[in-house]
Structures are given as structure tokens and as C-alpha cells.
Amino acid sequence: xxxxxxxxxxxxxxxxNNKVVSDVDLSIEDGQIITLIGPNxxxxxxxxxxxxxxxxxxxxxxxxxxxxxxxxxxxxLHIDPTLPITLGRFLALAEPxxxxxxxxxxxxxxxKHIHSPLQSLSGGEMQRALLARAILRKPxxxxxxxPVQGVDVAGQEELxxxxxxxxxxxxxxxxxxxxxxHLVMSATDEVVCLNQHICCHGRPDQVSNNPAFIELxxxxxxxxxxxxxxxxxxxxxxxxxxxxxxxxCQHG
Numbered sequence: 001x002x003x004x005x006x007x008x009x010x011x012x013x014x015x016x017n018n019k020v021v022s023d024v025d026l027s028i029e030d031g032q033i034i035t036l037i038g039p040n041x042x043x044x045x046x047x048x049x050x051x052x053x054x055x056x057x058x059x060x061x062x063x064x065x066x067x068x069x070x071x072x073x074x075x076x077l078h079i080d081p082t083l084p085i086t087l088g089r090f091l092a093l094a095e096p097x098x099x100x101x102x103x104x105x106x107x108x109x110x111x112k113h114i115h116s117p118l119q120s121l122s123g124g125e126m127q128r129a130l131l132a133r134a135i136l137r138k139p140x141x142x143x144x145x146x147p148v149q150g151v152d153v154a155g156q157e158e159l160x161x162x163x164x165x166x167x168x169x170x171x172x173x174x175x176x177x178x179x180x181x182h183l184v185m186s187a188t189d190e191v192v193c194l195n196q197h198i199c200c201h202g203r204p205d206q207v208s209n210n211p212a213f214i215e216l217x218x219x220x221x222x223x224x225x226x227x228x229x230x231x232x233x234x235x236x237x238x239x240x241x242x243x244x245x246x247x248x249c250q251h252g
Contacts, residue, residue: 002029005065005141005173006051012059013046020046022197024060030140033167033174035184038194044177047194048145051175071139073130075146075177079118087121087129088114095136104132107169108162124155128162135166142166144176153183160187 004027011024021043028034038044049055050062052072079085087110091101105111108128113121121129127147134142147163148156164187167174178184185191185204192201200207208214 002031003065004029004063005068007063008050008060009063010060011047011050011057011062013043013050013055014058015046020196021050021057021194024194024198026192026198028141028173028175030173031167031171032190033164033176033188034190034192035176035178035188036192036194037178037184038199042195044194045145048143048175048177052143065140068141069137069139071134071137071142071172073134073142073144073147075149077126077130081119083118085118086115087118090118090129091133091136094133100136101132104136105129107135107166108132123150124152124159127151127155127159131159131162131166135170138170140170140172142170142172142174144174146177146179148178148183156183160184163187 006028008024008026011021011026012019013021024047026034026047036044036047046055050057052070053062053064087105088098088101091104092098095101095104102111102114105114108131110121110125110128110132113125113129118126118129127149131144131147134144142163144163148159151159160183163174163176166172176184176188185208188204190201191204191207193199
């Protein structure tokens with residue numbers, strides 16, 4: 001039976017008296033992959049920080065499983081090109097046990113690069129290195145911020161496939177942040193669209209055929225862009241609609 005790893009209830013967060021996240025309910029179970037999408041400024045980074053415990057909510061509450069172990073993969077890692085550090089040393093900074101480091105590299109398929117300088121890795125290899133670091137301690141919950149950032153389409157498909165395999169092998173729940181709607185549709189159990197509040201959510205097959213979803217995102221075969229038929233106020237509320245016949249946001 002699945003267990004709830006983390007649950008957000010009525011979450012709200014303010015910065016400079018502006019509410020950047022409003023009334024968010026979200027539950028993630030073990031073995032489940034949820035993908036968070038939304039435009040720039042939608043509050044995705046804030047929500048991820050709330051999930052990780054780096055921020056405390058101003059409204060609502062975050063409940064975590066007593067045995068929650070989180071592995072986090074950041075969107076990017078900036079390495080000074082003059083810094084002489086190998087992939088193996090990079091992982092050892094987080095986990096001194098060499099066997100665990102090698103096991104993690106094997107899981108993501110780049111163990112042959114353990115002695116390679118980080119600067120020599122390709123975009124896809126660097127993302128796999130960050131993923132290896134996230135799974136070092138075999139977490140039961142992965143938070144992946146734009147895991148295919150800077151990777152070509154073929155590499156993106158491979159990374160999403162790998163994430164699906166890790167979900168089963170670890171096993172773990174996964175929260176992904178993504179802008180690549182087309183590829184992620186086949187790599188996730190649920191899609192959540194955030195624009196300060198949750199606009200729409202559901203299983204990919206349900207959401208992709210929902211007229212409101214199509215109005216928001218356009219064709220599912222196109223590169224992800226976020227289209228709203230309305231405007232949001234400072235607190236996430238709908239303050240203006242451009243089309244009185246449009247269904248607009250569907251609040252979750």
C-alpha cells in the first residue's frame with residue numbers, strides 16, 4: 001500500500017507583502033512521479049523550497065512522513081573552469097563512502113567517468129552526475145529541478161526513462177519541475193500547473209485532452225509555453241478575463 005511522503009495543505013507564501021504562492025494543496029506518495037509546470041514567476045521555485053523545508057509557509061502546513069529522506073537535484077551547477085575536481089571527488093564531498101559513490105554512478109550509467117574532470121562532462125553527463133549525487137543515500141523522495149536542463153532531445157528521453165527506472169528501483173516518490181511538456185507527459189503520473197495557485201492538475205492523459213488545458217498550453221506536441229486567458233492579481237486571484245467564453249483556470 002502506498003504511503004504519503006509529503007502533503008501540503010492550503011500553502012501560502014508572501015514576499016514583500018505579495019503572495020507568490022496561494023492556497024496550494026499537494027500530496028505525493030511513494031512510487032509516484034508528479035511534474036510541476038508553470039511560467040516564470042509562477043512560484044515553482046518557492047514551492048520547491050517549501051517542500052524541501054528551506055522556507056516555512058506563511059499559511060497552511062507541510063506534513064512529512066516520519067521516515068522521509070530527500071534527494072535533491074538542482075537545476076544547474078556552476079563550476080569554476082579552473083577548479084580541479086573530478087566526478088568522483090565531487091560525489092565524495094557529499095558521501096565519503098567510495099562504494100556508495102560508485103553504485104550511484106552505475107545507477108545513472110556514467111561510472112566510467114569517475115576520474116574525469118567535471119568540466120569535461122557533456123550536458124547530459126553533468127545532469128546524470130547531479131542525479132547520482134541526489135540518489136547517493138537511496139532517498140525515498142526525489143526533488144528534481146529541471147532535470148533535463150541543457151540536454152538534447154534524445155538525451156532528455158533517456159534521462160526521463162532513467163528517472164522512471166529509479167522510481168521503481170529505489171523505490172521513491174518524485175517531484176519534478178519541468179518546462180518540456182511534450183516529453184514529460186509520458187514520463188509522469190500527474191501534471192500540476194502552477195501560476196501562484198494550482199490552475200489545473202491530473203493524470204497526463206486526462207489533462208492533455210481537457211479543453212481548459214489545451215487553452216492554457218496549446219498543442220501538446222509543441223515545446224511548452226504557458227498561455228493564460230486571464231490575468232492574476234498579486235494574490236493569485238483572477239482579476240481579468242480576455243474571453244468570456246473561455247473556461248480559464250481550473251482550480252485544484
